[in-house]
Amino acid sequence: MLRTDLHDGWTVRAVAGDPPPDVAAATVPATVPGSVHTDLLAAGLIADPYLDLNEQLLQWVGRTDWRYETSFAWAGGADERVDLVLEGLDTVARVELNGRTVAETRNMHRTYRVDVGALLSVGDNTLAVAFRSPVKAADEASEQIGRRPHVNTHPYNAIRKMACNFGWDWGPDLATVGIWKPISLQAWSGARLAAVRPLVSVDGTRGIVRVAVDVERAGLAGDLPLVARVGDVTVESVVPAGASSAVVEVVVEDAELWWPVGHGDQPLYDVTVELGGDLDTWSGRVGFRTVELRTEPDDRGTSFTFVINGRPVFVKGANWIPDDCFLERVTRERYAARITQSLDAGINLLRVWGGGIYEQDDFYELCDEQGLLVWQDFLFACAAYSEEEPLRSEVAAEARDNVTRLVAHPSLVLWNGNNENIWGYHDWGWQERLDGLSWGAGYYDDLLPSIVAELDGTRPYSNGSPYSVDPERHPNDPAHGSMHIWDVWNQRDYTVYRDYEPRFVSEFGWQGPPTWATLTRAISDEPLTPESPGVLLHQKAMEGNRKLETGLAPHLPQPRGMDDFHWATQLNQARAIAFGIEHFRSIAPHCSGAVVWQINDCWPVTSWAAVDGDGRKKPLWYALRRVFRPRLLTLQPRSGGLAVVVSNDSGEAWAGEVAVSRRAFDGRTLESAALPFSADAWGTVSVDLPKELTLAEDGTAELLVAEVPGAQRAVWFFAEDRDSALPAPELTTAVARTGRGYAVTVTAGALARDLTLLADKAAADAEVDEQLVTLLPGESVVFEVSTAAELDAAALTGWSVLRSANQLLHPRTP
Template sequence: MLRTVDLGGPAWVVRPVGALAEGAPDRTAAGWEVPAVVPGCVHTDLLRAGVIPDPLQGGNEAAVQWVGLTDWEYTTRVELEEAPAQGERRHLVLDGLQTVATVTVNGAEVAATRNMHRRYRVDVTDVVAPGDNELRVRFASSARAMLDAAGDDPLPYDWAYPYNELRTMACEVGWDWGPTLVSAGIWRPVRLERWHTARAEVDVTTTTSADLARGVLVVGLDVETAPQGAHAGGLEVEVVLARPGDAAPATTWRRPVGPGRNRLELDVERPEPWWPRGYGEAALHDVAVRLVDAAGRVLQEDHRRVGFRHVAVDTTPDEHGRAFTVRVNDRPVFCKGANWIPDDVLVSRMTPARYAERVGQAVDAHMNTLRVWGGGIYEDEAFYAACDELGVLVWQDFAFACAAYPEHDEMRAEVAAEADDVVRRLAAHPSVVVWNGANECVLGWEDWGWRAQVRDRAWGEGYYREVLPAAVAAHAPGAVYVANSPVASEPGVHPQVPGDGPVHLWDPWNLFDYAHYRDEIPRFVAEFGYQAPATWPTLAEALGTVPDRPDDAALAARQKQPAGQRNLVDRLAGRFPDPAALAAGTERWHLATGLNQAHALRSGIEHFRSWWPRTAGALVWQLNDVWPALSWSLVDHGGRPKPAWYAVRRAFADRLVTIQPREAGLAVVLVNDTDEVWADLLTVRRAHVLDGEVAREAREVVVPARSVLTVRVGPGITQAGHRREELVVAETSPAGDGADGAHRAVHAFVRDDGMRWPAPAVTHTVERRGEDLLVRLEAGVAVADVQVESPGLRADAALGTLLPGERATVVLRPERPGTGGLDADPPIRVRTRNELFHA
């Protein structure tokens, strides 16, 4: 039986090799050999030892740049009690090295690597010995390696270093939402495997017919035999498939296997299907794969959880261009979701609990899709397992983003090996339904002036058109491949057109206003976003104290988009009176920019959803953050939802009420993203901000399953008496309590900054219930974007509009339940949009 010795943990030391880069501290007296923990990286080890300050706190990013320009060496000692038995082999397995590494065992070089995204396996049988063994992993500076590879004539790239020259996490060199922290280290587990006779690399995936009548469990084994191992003809594989539920009997297959590649296709009649969230159960089957020798002994046993689903992307031509609709089990799905970036720039710090929390926050916001963006990493198994279990579709980018990539022989071989490895690793996960060649690389070729700099050199297209789709076809036949995002399905069509393929909509943030989301009716929006700062507690934790002015250098250092600080203020124009005055103080600026992000994303999502099935997806940029930042995230690096998270949750609700302009006039659009008919009473009112209801219309509506109903608003509502003081309010029953407006839509007759919002008048009472606080609100006037805040507590709802006399209840829960009791009388603060209209 294969035996494993875990080489991780604290039994390592790290030290610099050669000259220290400029800026390093003087440790002549203390010495430079520092205790290290594996998995980890040099930044986490130096931080733990007190050598460097926390890179994500204050202005420390600049103070630790020397770390990425220095070479480092990790060392540990491994005690082996016995020599290999006859026929036994010993393999060193390294699941992740960041990035330019030389591995030696007892002084003998056994591996040299240049790829953070691959796993490595090295036979060290003839190198290790009984007793004490030394393992060293030396890391050359990735920053210098990138510069050396690029030379004087680099291919196009952005940020601090030419990441396109090295297979490493692109965003460690900086991005427009993250710091520059080039690291090094053994960032995923390392182990010694001992085996005899034979072993196998196992990969598992499934295919399923569109009618779900027949599934195929595809098991791949790359079998390796020891020199004195059993004859190849004596090996068998036993595969056991356990269906969901205890009552269903397991199915067992036994097949002979031999050295080299073996592929088994095992028929499964009517498997329980895996469905995305909102369409059915995300049914998972347990698979055991056992390699057995001629004597019946189990040599190796591997376990996977798989799902049976059929996936396709419908690109049928129509009167608007070409569709781009993800179909799961032959059902069209509106992809409601967000882009995922690494949840920490020091990626080895991620934990299964943190993955589960963040994916859970996506699901709580009614998302069914996450796109793993190509400038980060191929995530840990814990991420994909969470998506599998919760029914979240994963759009997986290959690790290419926003640059031209060289295609010389060495790099092409590296990319092919990476693609083969990562697709085989992730193929078992039913959540991974779309593989994408790269982020914005074809767009860069078309629109960013690359041609003059690239000239006659290859720039990566060979990867997207040949190497990567070949890996997907070979190892994930049940998945979909698209060459890039954005990209057109039709050959010869520009990658960024609204009528064909996924698009990225950045002009509303970079150039205009979020009203311009309505300029187009795209087929699928793979990126769109608006910025806002992290929550106040997260900024305070990162900076010590939040500066009084938003243009303070400490706060501005958290903004990595060159035009971001200016855009945050400029995009307030037309939305709030006197944006310059709001930008004079951090507190009002923080509230205004947070609300602006919330309304921008809600506006875009509601527009896109109102055009289903013509538009079939909306993926917000971005769900999460790599550090405490001013960025496009919905959830900040502290795990706290921004106001935009609440707005997106409302906009992605399975049943949505929205007010939209149409050619025939103002309309209420009801979106039913469920399998049940939605029969309801729709009430549309005109209400004055002080006096309440002025006019009302009501009608019964029936919205078929998975469809959209558009209802024109009558003139009794649309003909305002006092344009700047009246609102159109549409709601279904239950009307909702106003806390987050889940069944309510509100429309103003004038531009946002022209509304005469009264001074806020909201009273509240508080009831303690265990660890929770129930805050009951009553509005004396119309108040918009109601938020209830209290230190250490998180609201269950936010951003609703209350009309005069209306009541709502908000529940405040501890950010970390079970960590201690509430203060005797915790402070409660009610924030509204109204306060930004009054000095």
């Protein structure tokens, strides 16, 4: 097979709509793969959509029709077939070759292949892709198939386009078009590999790969030789005459098992398939592992536990959204950066959320290599979907394409039917509005699981998230299956997390602003306030700022000034999520996983993310790293009082003594005890505290400290900060130059709670190794700051950079 990529020489121009005159008159160079927004940006015709109020000013882009064109030379040849392969068009498009329409597409999530051999000319050829306005196309389709409920502004559920490209409660409304994946000519004769699916199983020490092959023929009706290699094992077979498929079984003796991060290594085996000698080849990698989703009834409900190679795994997860609104900008290097940040935070699973995309191959390959589990939603989110034509065929085609593409990846451990649609049908007032219209149940209950069973069969499928296993139950029942917790944040304080005893939490979250460097790069409001225009445009959640302030009220004084507001809301976000995760881990194995919303952002915005839209780590990221560490101490209320809970998410037993002391804020020890504990590998144990430790004489000025020597510390404050006697900051600092930047030593003269060095406020490239450190009087911490900037000591130790909760009770006088 000869492949010729058609990525060069493209232009794009507006052909309908109401673009500005300079755009209407322009034909600009286009990048393929790419999108029209980034083409216009590169041509200097629009401002950066992510800055200030530009999102609002660029709504015309999504309401315009666009035409991409290129020319290419074709030398001709003797091949029986020449296919135009369109791996990703976003979204409603007409494809023309030499003036003839060869394809009409309506789905950005699937591949289209068209035989164009008869239309090609020796010499110059012209290829064009005419894109319909995505906003108008969605509006028209919604009217044609029947309006159905959805969140946000546009009826994204009427076409098969990335839902969040139309805006979400963390994302901008920047509906784009473009050739977002490769486009090529593929010339071939005889036969080609239409699909290859290596299906992995494990039998004792043997790894088994059933290589399922689909073949398309062009003139060769006889037997076709077929060779499959896995590692150093080769099996020869044939595709029988007239047949279009075959299965080759390859057995690897003494196969090394692939494990999730923290549980073992990730050996990968190369797989190669050759058809007809040299007609066509396919290559990929597999890992040998088994995966089970254990949903078993017990006396407290129904479990939802991932079991890998026979071992239950506590999921320390995060939800993943597209890392940019303009997908061509998410390179392998950018995927690698986010995956590294996830792993460094202790995360072992990423859930690819159903309002985005099936991610690029690079994402899954990197997760395979690093042992990061992947939960993959099918792309249905927060809406009702038509089950009739023309949508049904598109859904089936995209599911078949992507199950086939992703089935080899050992990191992928779950197919999930949808995000919140079953819940929405039950609780969001849809049923009366639908008035009998289909809403997607047939996809989630029948079509998608049947495609998974046919093309995969090696990993579990869940109908939705949340889902309570039995369709007769309410879909978000905490006692059964997976649940989402959103009354916390939307209506209730984060301490309500402790009222829940879920079996598995696949979404929960709390908002906070991006880092200061990201915020001020994106927004130039003067003055910059929580309610200035740019800040509000970069806050997409319904009543988001009100919820931020309401969420502060039980815990911290209401801040004055943007600097304190920014710090207080970042701090509260970190505390809220740490609070929830510590509780969920403390009730393991009853609860078998917590998947926080969310790890990443697609632009600079106030959101639930731990890593902001410029790739900077928020305080939440450091909180996740602490509470997702393999061995965790936490102080938790229990029926008899307080307890130290020891979570041991490691393969070795953990035993010793935990030193627990009740201390005054001035550092004096009031009561203490050394309590033995023993936690099995992958186990959790609770140690009740003696009453004298837990009864504070003055709750406003005392705390509990639990420590395991050489391991870690947990603290418990008897009163919220706003009601406590937390002292004014008394910090002494010393700054020393290092090879990578600076070492900032901070010593506390008085109790310092959640001490944090916001390094990006000193230099945009600066990053610190630790945040949210609580120091007792006399204790010190060294913050390692990496930066290329030349900084003086004051830049790293000033009031607005070296932050603590104490400052919010003792604000600086202007």
